[in-house]
Amino acid sequence: MAPAVGQVDIATMSHHGNRNSLNIHYIQTLRPRVWIEQVWSSDHPGHEVLIRLTSRATNPYPHDLFATNMLEANKLVIGPALENSYKSISGHIVVRVAPDGASYNIIVLDSFKKGQQVKQVFGPYTSGGKR
Numbered sequence: 483m484a485p486a487v488g489q490v491d492i493a494t495m496s497h498h499g500n501r502n503s504l505n506i507h508y509i510q511t512l513r514p515r516v517w518i519e520q521v522w523s524s525d526h527p528g529h530e531v532l533i534r535l536t537s538r539a540t541n542p543y544p545h546d547l548f549a550t551n552m553l554e555a556n557k558l559v560i561g562p563a564l565e566n567s568y569k570s571i572s573g574h575i576v577v578r579v580a581p582d583g584a585s586y587n588i589i590v591l592d593s594f595k596k597g598q599q600v601k602q603v604f605g606p607y608t609s610g611g612k613r
Contacts, residue, residue, distance in 0.1 A: 484511035491586070491609050492577060495519040501528025513543045515607050516588060518575055524555035530577045532560065536567050546604065547586060548575050573601050584609055 484507060493514040497503040498521060507548050514556035517535065519527060535547065552571035557564055565571060571605075573590040580586065581605075591598040 484508045487512065489513045491607070492516045492518065492593070495527065495531070498523065499527030499531045500525055501530045503528070504531045504534060506534060509534060509541050513545075515543075515545060516577075517545060517547045518577075519549040520549065521549045521551050521553065521556075523560075524553050525552075526556070527564075529560055530566065532567060536563070544590070548604075550575060551593070569604055570602055574598055579609070580606070 488511065488514050491514060493516075495504060495517055496508070499519045516599050524593045535545070549568055550568045550573065552564070552568070569588075570590045572593070574593040576589040576591060578587045578589055578601075583610055585606040587603055587607070588601045589600060591602075592601045
């Protein structure tokens, strides 16, 4: 699928970033500036996937990782590399694209508080491969 799609600005991690997903060819072909991971299990992300995404040898392109709800088990097993690799590991993730489509922001909302208040804003990122 990756060759048919080509380079993108944002991608969600296939299979929640489970260990058998996101091979090197896929990562290097899509080359998103932002990876978003929907986490609901202790094997999200697979440690192998995290290594592929964060290795300068396999993924030398600028990229930021965001996760919806990283579990404590993941933090204990993978360790500091996990939290050091992600811009955000908890919250509802909103992609807000500028009206002209030239840029976008990643907005992380607090999904544990009523009203989902804004926790953090990242960007603006430049759209269209103009990184």
